[in-house]
Amino acid sequence: MRRSTAPTPTNSSARAWSAAKGVPDTVTEHPAAFVTLTAPSFGPVHTRREKAGVIQPCHPRRDLDDCPHGRPQSCTDRHGADDPRLGEPLCPDCYDYTGSVLFNALAPELWRRFTLALRRRLAKAAGLPLAEMRAVLAVSFAKVAEYQRRGVVHFHAVIRLDGPDGPGRPRPRPPGRPGRSSTTRYAMPPKRSQ
Ligand SMILES: [Zn+2]
Ligand SMILES: [Zn+2]
Numbered sequence: 105m106r107r108s109t110a111p112t113p114t115n116s117s118a119r120a121w122s123a124a125k126g127v128p129d130t131v132t133e134h135p136a137a138f139v140t141l142t143a144p145s146f147g148p149v150h151t152r153r154e155k156a157g158v159i160q161p162c163h164p165r166r167d168l169d170d171c172p173h174g175r176p177q178s179c180t181d182r183h184g185a186d187d188p189r190l191g192e193p194l195c196p197d198c199y200d201y202t203g204s205v206l207f208n209a210l211a212p213e214l215w216r217r218f219t220l221a222l223r224r225r226l227a228k229a230a231g232l233p234l235a236e237m238r239a240v241l242a243v244s245f246a247k248v249a250e251y252q253r254r255g256v257v258h259f260h261a262v263i264r265l266d267g268p269d270g271p272g273r274p275r276p277r278p279p280g281r282p283g284r285s286s287t288t289r290y291a292m293p294p295k296r297s298q
Contacts, residue, residue, distance in 0.1 A: 134271070136264040141218065143207045143256045147199035150179060150189040151253075159183070163194060173197045191253030204256050211249065211257040219245055222263070242266045 153160040162179040171177050175195040183190055193199035207214075227237040247261035264271070 134264050134266055139261050142258040146204040148194045149254045150192050152183045171195045171198050208257050239268055242268055
């Protein structure tokens, strides 16, 4: 959470991000990823899915018997965009409301641990102790938390690798021997010189 910054529109590009944050255009050359982090399922909810422009059936599970509360565990409806059932559990008594509430409450901590784990992973891929990696590159995060229709938080995030002094510096130099892992390669500059 420490490195999280201003909310970023979900459809933003790295260029838009740099403009919004007032950092140099060159930051768009830094390795960056746009990711969505979602919660696990707490039980089936009515959903609207599209495949090649065609609305798909909600939860077509005709092979399943009714749940212990006597409600169908299948929904073959193709829900309209304004269907009030969207996001509602197929069975409110089966749905793990406690789990979803706990997840929302702990989401900031889960995000914090994710950022720590990512830094550790990058350091490991580079074959460097974490403290030494910080002298080579900085991992910058910008995220926005949104509520899904089911009422559970998810995060859209931009993750960018900067030089150790921040976004205004040239992109990170290779943090380790080339080719050790895809993570390392990801952090590598291209062949052309800076
Ligand atoms: Zn449904
Ligand atoms: Zn039930």
